[in-house]
Amino acid sequence: MTGIIAVTPRALSQGGHRALAALEAAGYEILFPTPGRQPTREEQLRFLPTCVGYLAGVEPISREVLTTARGLKVISRNGVGTDAIDLDAAAEFGIAVETAAGANAQGVAELAVTLMLAGLRQVPTQDATLKAGRWQRLEGREVAGRILGVIGCGQIGRRVARLGLGLGMSVRAFDAVPDPSFAPAGDFSFTTLEDLLAQADVVTLHCPPAARPVIDKEALTTVKPGAYLINTARSALVDDEAVRQALADGTLAGYATDVFGQEPPDPRELHRHPRVTMTPHIGGYTKESVERATRAAVENLLRVLSARP
Incomplete structure (x- = not known):
């Protein structure tokens, strides 16, 4: 046996x-320490000291944990x-950190657009009221001719921009x-954050995420009144209390999020708001995204481990 590799992403x-x-074929033993859920810090402290590789999900990996995983x-x-x-701790201890760049970009982009369309047509609310036995038709908004603001124009943001343009929207990023080389056909342009909002x-x-929420x-004082906000990136990008207040005073028409500081999230007043739509971190949870991401993660493990004594 070459060593143990822990696998913790919930999808795997x-x-x-x-x-x-491919890991087993290379002589590694695969360990699934917490099937179907994220490991806790205490569980990481127990299983990581025996491992040479860690195929990790979104769980925190702290200095304390890495100190024991020599x-x-x-x-x-x-x-x-x-x-x-x-x-910093990983670098100090000589632990390589690899990512599956772009593997889930299409899945996350499609979810962002799905949440946009569902929110503007008030699909979640009308689904819930109809299932409760009430016939309540709520007026929606069409996206064609509207402006889509994309904050962050990397692999995911670019896909969202193209999808928005395909729906007849103008896109400001x-x-x-x-990157001036990104110039998709249609009404697209880069702008400042203030102008975008x-x-x-x-x-x-x-x-x-940055030092403070975006x-x-x-x-929110500069946001166009009645705007719809979507977060499929990181929970730290949004001040939950500020968003709750913006929903209450009508600054925001709605908010959709796929990300939380803790998973599952603690119940908050914001999450119970009728104009808030939540999904359980499913942006990259498609058959295609899981396939790409898993293969990339495995290839990264084998590449790094094969280069080590």
């Missing part, structure tokens, strides 16, 4: 995946985010480092 840890067979050579995420990993009928987040009380 219960039913496995055929791509994992045989660990590589953490390979089946997604793109690394904000849950203590990267903000990125910390805008002031113009957009729909604002969708596709950027990494959508906070101050940002």
